[in-house]
Amino acid sequence: MVRSCGFPRDVRLTVSRDFxxxxxxxxxxxxxxxxxxxxxxxRMQHARLGLIVGKRGVAQAHERNRIKRVIRDYFRQQxxxxxxxxxxxxxxxxxxxxxxRAGLARLLDGQVRR
Numbered sequence: 001m002v003r004s005c006g007f008p009r010d011v012r013l014t015v016s017r018d019f020x021x022x023x024x025x026x027x028x029x030x031x032x033x034x035x036x037x038x039x040x041x042x043r044m045q046h047a048r049l050g051l052i053v054g055k056r057g058v059a060q061a062h063e064r065n066r067i068k069r070v071i072r073d074y075f076r077q078q079x080x081x082x083x084x085x086x087x088x089x090x091x092x093x094x095x096x097x098x099x100x101r102a103g104l105a106r107l108l109d110g111q112v113r114r
Contacts, residue, residue: 007072011079013050013086022050022088028112034093035103039085039112047082047112049075052090063094070097074104081113 013019026038034057042048051071053064071089075082095103 007076010044011046011048011075013048013088018048018086019050019052019088022086026088028085030107032103032106033099034091034095035100035107036090036092037087037107037112038090039087042084042086044084046084047075047079048086050086050088052088054090054092057092058094066097067091067095067100070100071104074101078108082108083112085112087112 013022022038022040026040028037028039030037049072051068053067055064058064058067071091089104089107
């Protein structure tokens, strides 16, 4: 069972072949501004999240870390409502927290929810 308040290893994409599978064979692709989402169904009972925040889009490490922290927090709050998907979110440019949360709400709305 997935805990709603944590971000344990079983709700993360940790292996590069999982990232490759999602990016190459995704059933669902969405884009809103500098945020991209790719998702593919998994055989688990819960969603898993993978993040790609590159240096090219967000140069400073503390900004990349902040963005990842905000996305993980948003995912933790929403994970009970998400379908059983492996989700990869790519961030292509620096965003403030409000823009990031609004973009995530648009990305995760619709087919990604149960």
